[in-house]
Every structure is written in structure tokens, then in C-alpha cells.
Amino acid sequence: MKSAKTYHALRASQFDIPLNNSLVIALVGGGGKTSTAFWLARQFKTQGHCVFVSTTTKMYLPENNQADNFINLESSINPLIPYQHLDLSEPSITFCYKDKIISNNKSDKIKVSGVTAELIDKLKNDSPFTVFIIESDGAKCLPIKAPDRHEPCIPITSDMVIGITGAEVIHTQATPERIHRWNTFSALTQCSTGDIIDHRVLGNLIEHQHGMFKHAPDQAIKIWLINKIDLTANYPNLTRLAHKVINKTTTLDAIWLAAMNSQTPIKDVLTRGKP
DSSP states (O other), X not given: OHXXXXXXXXXXXXXXXXXXXXXXXXXXXXXXXXXXXXXXXXXXXXXXXXXXXXXXXXXXXXXXXXXXXXXXXXXXXXXXSTTTTXXXXXXXXXXXXXXXXXXXXXXXXXXXXXXXXXXXXXXXXXXXXXXXXXXXXXXXXXSEXXXXXXXXXXXXXXXXXEEEEEGGGTTSBOOGXXXXXXXHHHHHHTOOTTOBOOHHHXXXXXXXXXXXXXXXXXTSEEEEEEEOGGGOSOHHHHHHHHHHHHHHXXXXXXXXXXXXXXXXXXXXXXXXXOO
């Protein structure tokens, strides 16, 4: 019952999850996990939640204005209770990370490592936080990927898993340079270099047991978020592809068509059987 309520609340963009329930959302795939994470965090904060944002892999350290609190586990007195020094009496967004990663690239952005999935599972049942939003995958800034054998690292208590794909790669020719972990992607989807990334290829990625939703708990709501729809050349064609995918797969509960960097990100929500 909890999962059904969660799903319908998010589908309607109302985010009215009861404050006495804890919700874990894991983000996987490529093409906008961080922007999605903080958009979700803001929605839940608006509804009165204390939101915990982190990663089980690596991600860029957010800007100061993206979170109200920052926890560095390296300097935490007790890493199992990383919120002990915070005032969480008001709705807030807390970003938690372990340490900064030295990079050789020229980017000004700082990359950080995150927390363990086991810590999320513990905090879900024993902390003041009511919503956990966790980047559970890495894609090296590419719009689509297939998981390696150790990926993704999804908390077993996840109530929802959102798989993200950049719309700019859909209906284009597959090239190894634009797809993270190309060899695995090609094997899972039966896609060769030069093939069009169409509903067949994407359906295979979504449905395969080692594909987009690998390691997702059986009971978790599964959503495919097609991001950056502003970059697609033909939006009607994109929506037709989305309808084909959701009606021909058994894994998905919904598809969100979105531009996560816009003021109103979710343009449409598709569910199975929707005309």
C-alpha cells in the first residue's frame, strides 16, 4: 500500500508522502541524475520533509545553494549518526559525502565519494530524515549506459528506482563514444555500432535482468525518466517511442518525459495502457 501511495503522489507531482513514512529513491542511468536528485529534494522539502541526498558511488559536490546542510563523514564524530549536530526541526535538504576526490581534469567542479548502501538502509529506519535520494550509478556525463558487473549500488530498502536517459541519444545512431560501457550495452541490447537507438534497443535495456534496473528491489516502483526532451528533434516521435516501450515491457510502472533544468520539468507521465 505504501508503494502505491508513493507512486500516485509522485505521478501527480504532489509529493504528499506522509511525514511519518520514510522513502528511499535511487537514481540510475545517465543524462541528468544530479539535476533530478535536487529537483526531487526541493519538491519534498516544500512538502515539509527533511531530505537526505547522497551517492553510493561518486558525484560532483553540489553548490552551496543546493542544500541547507553538508555532512562530511570524514569529520563526523560518529559516521553512523551523521546528522547528530544538525537542527532538523524544520524542512531541509542535507547533502552527505565521505571525501573529496583529487582530479586531473581542468574542471572547477569537485567530485566526492558517497555513503554505503548499508548506511542508507540503517538511516531509513533510525534517523530524522523522511526522504532519501541517492545517486546509485555513474555514467561519466554520458546520456545512456549499461551497468558493469558491480553496478549499480542500490540500497535494498529502495522504494523507487528511477532510470534516466538523455533524450538527445534516442532515435540517433549508436556510437561507442556516446554510450557508457559500450560493450556491455551492445551485448545486453543486441545493438551494433550504427544501429538506431529505438524502442527495441531501449526496451531491451530496460527489460534485461542485467540492464537499467539491475539490482532494483522487486517491490520498488520503477520509472524511466527521459530527460532533456528539449534536445530531441521530434517530440511526437519521442512520445510514440515511449508509448511503445511502456506497453511492450513488464518492468516499468511509468515513464516521465522531462527537461529537469526547466522551471516545470515533468512535461508528461505515461502509464501502462494510457492512450
